[in-house]
Amino acid sequence: MTTASIPAAGGRRRQPTKLRRAVRRNVTAYGFLCGALICFAFFSWYPMVREVILSFQKTNFVDPPKWVGLENFRTVVNDPAFGPAWVNTAVFTLLALLCGYGIPFVTAIVLNELRHARAYLRFVVYLPVMLPPAVSVLLFQWFYNPDYGLFNQVLDLFHLPGLQWLNSTSTALISLVIVSTWMNMGSGTLIYLAALQTIPSELYEAAELDGAGLFKRIWHVTIPQTKLILLVMLLLQIVATMQVFIEPYLLTGGGPENATVSVVYLMYQYAFNFGNLNAGNALGLMLMIVLMVFSAIYLRVSRDNTV
Amino acid sequence: MSNITVMPDRSAGAPATSARHERRGQRRPRKPINTQFRTAVSPHQLNTTRGRIIYWIVLVIVVVSFTAAFVFPLYWMITGAMKSTEELNAIPPTFLPSHFSLDGYLQAWDLLGLGTLLGNTALYAGGAWLLTLAVDVSAAYALSKLRPALGKVVLALMLSTLMIPPMVIMLPAYLTVKDVPFFHWNLLNTPWAIWLPAAANGFNVFLLKRFFDSIPRELLEAAEIDGASPGRILWSVVIPISRPILGVVSILTVVNVWRDFVWPLLVLPDSDKMSVSIGIASLSSQMPQNVLVASLVIASIPTIVVFFLFQRHIMAGLTAGSLKG
Numbered sequence: 001m002t003t004a005s006i007p008a009a010g011g012r013r014r015q016p017t018k019l020r021r022a023v024r025r026n027v028t029a030y031g032f033l034c035g036a037l038i039c040f041a042f043f044s045w046y047p048m049v050r051e052v053i054l055s056f057q058k059t060n061f062v063d064p065p066k067w068v069g070l071e072n073f074r075t076v077v078n079d080p081a082f083g084p085a086w087v088n089t090a091v092f093t094l095l096a097l098l099c100g101y102g103i104p105f106v107t108a109i110v111l112n113e114l115r116h117a118r119a120y121l122r123f124v125v126y127l128p129v130m131l132p133p134a135v136s137v138l139l140f141q142w143f144y145n146p147d148y149g150l151f152n153q154v155l156d157l158f159h160l161p162g163l164q165w166l167n168s169t170s171t172a173l174i175s176l177v178i179v180s181t182w183m184n185m186g187s188g189t190l191i192y193l194a195a196l197q198t199i200p201s202e203l204y205e206a207a208e209l210d211g212a213g214l215f216k217r218i219w220h221v222t223i224p225q226t227k228l229i230l231l232v233m234l235l236l237q238i239v240a241t242m243q244v245f246i247e248p249y250l251l252t253g254g255g256p257e258n259a260t261v262s263v264v265y266l267m268y269q270y271a272f273n274f275g276n277l278n279a280g281n282a283l284g285l286m287l288m289i290v291l292m293v294f295s296a297i298y299l300r301v302s303r304d305n306t307v
Numbered sequence: 308m309s310n311i312t313v314m315p316d317r318s319a320g321a322p323a324t325s326a327r328h329e330r331r332g333q334r335r336p337r338k339p340i341n342t343q344f345r346t347a348v349s350p351h352q353l354n355t356t357r358g359r360i361i362y363w364i365v366l367v368i369v370v371v372s373f374t375a376a377f378v379f380p381l382y383w384m385i386t387g388a389m390k391s392t393e394e395l396n397a398i399p400p401t402f403l404p405s406h407f408s409l410d411g412y413l414q415a416w417d418l419l420g421l422g423t424l425l426g427n428t429a430l431y432a433g434g435a436w437l438l439t440l441a442v443d444v445s446a447a448y449a450l451s452k453l454r455p456a457l458g459k460v461v462l463a464l465m466l467s468t469l470m471i472p473p474m475v476i477m478l479p480a481y482l483t484v485k486d487v488p489f490f491h492w493n494l495l496n497t498p499w500a501i502w503l504p505a506a507a508n509g510f511n512v513f514l515l516k517r518f519f520d521s522i523p524r525e526l527l528e529a530a531e532i533d534g535a536s537p538g539r540i541l542w543s544v545v546i547p548i549s550r551p552i553l554g555v556v557s558i559l560t561v562v563n564v565w566r567d568f569v570w571p572l573l574v575l576p577d578s579d580k581m582s583v584s585i586g587i588a589s590l591s592s593q594m595p596q597n598v599l600v601a602s603l604v605i606a607s608i609p610t611i612v613v614f615f616l617f618q619r620h621i622m623a624g625l626t627a628g629s630l631k632g
Contacts, residue, residue, distance in 0.1 A: 029455030036446030039507040047479035134584035201345030
């Protein structure tokens with residue numbers, strides 16, 4: 001290539017050649033990048049900006065958009081479903097953390113001790129994650145049926161009274177948590193399992209020599225050693241579960257009596273059922289701000305600890 | 308297993324081994340539980356009689372409960388599709404369907420038009436796969452090896468999209484698809500509505516760039532001295548050695564498009580353009596239970612098959628992103 005000619009050409013031609021090479025390198029690089037830049041610009045960056053803009057506007061896509069200040073926010077805050085949506089989302093997230101965070105970690109610890117059937121158990125626990133979420137949710141809708149669903153049939157087998165599951169305000173939300181945990185716990189379990197396998201065995205041996213029992217070893221070795229991944233998963237899971245949509249959309253439609261309406265579901269309703277897209281955007285912006293706090297913590301944690 | 312037993316175990320190491328030798332003389336030794344990998348439970352304890360009993364009890368409990376929790380629902384789904392509506396409503400329920408018939412499946416295939424739905428979904432997943440690979444691989448290559456000016460800024464902007472919850476920008480993204488700025492195309496009900504946003508995936512760029520960074524510079528410089536253009540280097544040097552990561556990205560993309568619900572729900576409202584999840588969900592309330600369940604089985608077969616075939620890649624992709632933030 002041109003590299004060979006540079007020494008012969010002398011000092012005067014050196015600068016332009018170098019510059020030209022830099023230009024050419026950049027042009028080539030941006031040629032390779034242009035596809036991604038277009039996709040990101042249209043479908044990620046622009047929507048991010050537009051989300052903010054639309055929250056403060058009134059648009060009907062015929063007249064030019066009008067700036068309305070905080071009116072959209074006032075609309076959603078005054079909605080009777082606004083309070084329940086946030087409370088439900090928070091309770092759902094909390095319950096989903098209790099089940100969907102604790103259970104996978106305990107499962108991973110137990111699986112890590114087993115020397116048989118490992119491949120089978122790993123495969124099986126991840127199986128629901130591979131099903132399309134709509135399939136899992138509709139499957140559980142059938143299981144939850146009070147008359148002929150599997151769950152009440154099992155309860156009946158043990159001579160226990162059946163539950164109303166999705167139809168009662170007291171059990172509807174927990175029913176959603178069960179579906180959500182069932183279909184998502186596989187990934188958490190396998191991630192924890194991978195983390196557990198990186199713990200050096202010397203630590204356990206040392207703890208054992210110091211006389212630590214099984215539970216003390218878990219408390220003083222396993223948990224500190226997996227602290228980072230536990231924290232990261234906690235934040236990721238909060239962000240993921242606070243965006244809950246498909247479960248209320250398919251199972252309950254937010255009911256009974258707003259018992260399962262979630263923030264994203266309300267946002268969807270504003271945009272597609274109530275015909276007030278801007279109010280939906282305002283609600284989305286509120287959720288975004290809340291979730292960005294968790295995302296920022298996540299970023300901080302993972303950056304401080306990348307060794 | 309309490310911690311009381313640990314201490315005597317250690318202090319009385321020698322007698323314990325001699326005791327085992329004695330036992331060996333009396334009867335054939337049992338195959339010890341593999342303790343190659345040291346975990347929280349002491350390997351020594353694990354191979355005592357009590358340890359073995361507890362181990363096997365725990366193992367059986369775990370296997371049985373996992374099967375009940377994760378396999379039984381699928382069994383119930385597969386056999387439920389073979390039962391008639393009366394049989395589904397029967398109390399107590401039948402464990403096996405009274406007749407073996409695939410009528411439910413055939414009915415589901417016809418009533419829901421599953422052929423079209425699956426075909427659509429395959430088109431969306433396949434196109435998204437090709438476009439994502441083309442776009443994200445070349446972007447990651449440019450950022451990793453060509454290092455243009457402002458490359459770091461571009462990368463940071465791409466990674467910043469990972470911090471934005473996808474549900475939150477769903478409405479403005481929907482508006483973009485409905486009326487693409489500058490071009491004024493309406494992409495609703497076209498495959499591009501799935502393909503283009505799928506390619507804007509910061510996580511893929513991150514995975515690919517990290518892999519490309521690990522490719523030694525000398526390898527590319529050698530090709531450059533031989534006169535290969537950057538495109539040629541990407542095609543003949545980088546891509547062949549990046550097969551593992553390309554496999555991970557491919558499967559993640561295909562599986563994500565196949566499983567996605569909210570986005571296709573918004574951008575593909577026409578019933579003959581729907582993906583399989585949306586199609587089934589939209590017709591679910593009008594179907595007899597056994598037909599609906601049969602359609603659920605059919606819809607999950609492709610992802611389960613992919614899982615069987617590419618288990619290793621899928622699990623690699625799962626831990627690749629999470630262990631290093």
